[in-house]
Amino acid sequence: MNGVKLRYPIRYPKSFFKLLAAGFVLAVLPLVAGLLFNMVAIQRLANQSQRAVYEAARIVHATRELSETATALERAAQQGIVLQDSALWDSYLDLHRRFVDTGAKVAALSPSVSIRNDLDALMKTEQEINDSLSAVGAKSTQAREIARRYEEVTFGARDLLARSSAIIDQEVESLRSSAEKTEATLKQQLFMLLPVAFFVVVGFTYLLARPIAQIEQGIRDLGERRLDKRIEVYGPDDLEQLGRQLDWLRLRLVELEEQKSRFLRNVSHDLKTPLTALREGSDLLAEQIAGPLTERQQVIVRILRQHSLDLQRLIEKLLQHGEQEFQQASIKLQPLNPAEIMHRIADKQVLPMAARGIRLNLQVEEFPMRTDAERLRIILDNLISNAVKYSPDGGVVGVSIKRNGSSAAFEVTDEGPGVAAEDRDHIFDPFYRGRTAGSGLVKSSGIGLSITQEHVLALGGKIDVGSGHGQFTVHLPLNTP
Structure with missing residues (x-):
């Protein structure tokens, strides 16, 4: 990237929490709007239903009253004419006025033009009958014929009642149709709002996950030692600041890696000079150029020569350790x-061990296994060297090797003070030296146990630290068919 930060056209809020809140609001807003719209539609439908039912009930009640009044009016007219009773005639007149008032009420309530027209015709007919009766008088012979015409009024009023009752059915059908339309509208809104909310959620999930994924990738690169790739995070300001801090950490790790490599190169170079002299001196002694050696002296020279070769291999391993990750080695x-x-x-x-009077107690079983011979040699050599270093003079170093199911157990013990409780969590850290000082001419470097643990983990095993005296137990898989 050459240090150039490419900006994407996405405009992020300054804070991650603001972005999260905006995403929540935008995801919920369509659903809330749909809910409010549905509440209004349902309330409108409920009001319409209540009003329609109330008006229909009033119309039916008024037309029923008109029909009942027409029936009573017919009966009162005929009885008043037949019986020639003034009280019955007065009742007829009261029913007439009631019929007129009820007809006016029905006319005011009825929404149907045809019903109002028929009602007007019915009212005119009733008024003509009443006027004719009033003109001829109740005692006239024509009054009875005129009163029979009230049957037309009664039949007309009943017809109006039936037609008004049909209004309720019409209103119910209208309400059912309105309910179906409202339901269809609600479903349509639901199908429209759900995709909108889905796309809003997906969009903000991408906006939220993108910088988090970049941070996660940056942390993974740091963990896997891919330090050449710059860590860049695009998003809210606080997450971009976190990305810059991670990149600062990457640069710091690069600097530390360079310092470590430089240190290892310098140490290895400084060790090679005395190692060369030691190798040459041991070779001269082994070839007896400086004079003949006794048999015991020859044994000591062979041991010195072997240790110088081991030291050379350790220096080479130290260089390899600085150049590449240990786990990546084959x-x-x-x-x-x-x-x-x-x-x-x-x-x-x-x-x-002879120089300090230390005895080695071996309890070794014979069994086959498949593993890396060089790594196993380094593991055992480091553990035994560590046990000898921390053993008291004249002590005993115990080594036990036995088969335990599908694994091999290697246990090395000594009579030293063991690992202190405060050192147990850091005993395998590189360059960490515990509080207990070991014996010997060479001071501990603090990397022996670290290298041992790396070899054990590379072979798929584990290493445990015992309590009390010095005790280390390594479990390695047999890898046998």
């Missing part, structure tokens, strides 16, 4: 007998 699995490797290591430890 593992060469091969069939072997761990007891044989243990005996070769024990022979190399004869001189330092």
Whole structure:
């Protein structure tokens, strides 16, 4: 990227929490709007239903009253004429006025033009009958014929009642149609709002996940030591600031890696000079150029020469450790007998143990396994060297190798003070030296146990630290078919 920060056209809020709040509001807003619209539609439908039912009930009640009044009016007219009773005639007149008032009420309530027209005709007919009766008088012979015409009024009023009752059915049908339309509208809104909310959620999920994924990738690159790739985060200001801090950490790790590599190169170079002198001196002694050697002196010279070769390999390993990750080194699995490797290591430890009177107690079982021979040699050599270093003079170093199911258990113990409780969490950290000082001419570097643990983990095993005296137990898979 050459240090140039490319900006994307996406405009982020300054804060991650503001972006989260905006996404929540925009995702909920369509649903809230749909809910409010539905509430208004349902309330409108409810009001319409209430009003329609109320008006229909009033119309039906008024037309029923008109029909009942017409029936009573017919009966009162005929009885008043037949019986010639003034009280019955007065009742007829009251019913007439009531019929007129009820007709006016029906006319005011009825929404149907045809019903109002028929009602007007019915009212005119009734008025003509009443006028005729009033003109001829109740005692006239024509009054009875005129009163029979009230049957037309009664039939007309009943017809109006039936037609008004049909209004309720019409209103119910209208309400059902309105309910179906409202339901269809609600479904349509639902199908429209759900995709909108879905796309809003997906969009803001992308906006939220994008910078988080960039941060996660940056952390993964740091963990996997891919330090050449710049960490860039695009998003809210606080997340971009976090990305800049991660990139600062990457640059710091690059600087530390360079310092470590430089340190390893310098240390390795400084070690090679005395190592060369040691190798040359041991070779001259082994070839007896400086004079003949006794048999015991020849054994000591061979041990010195072997240790100088081991030291050379350790320096080379130290360089490799600085150049590449240890876990990336190839593992060469091969069939072997761990007891044989243990005996070769024990022979190399004869001189330092004899100098301090330390005895080696071997309890080694013979069994085959498939593992990396060089890594296993380094594991056992480091553990035994560590046990010898921390053993008291005249102490005993115990080594136990046994098969335990599908794994091999390697246990190394000494009679030293062991690992202090406050050192147990850091004993395998590189360059960490515990509070207990070991014996020996060479001061501990603090990387032996770190290298040992790396080899154990690379072989798929684990290493445990015992309590009390010095005790380390390594479990490695047999890898046998």
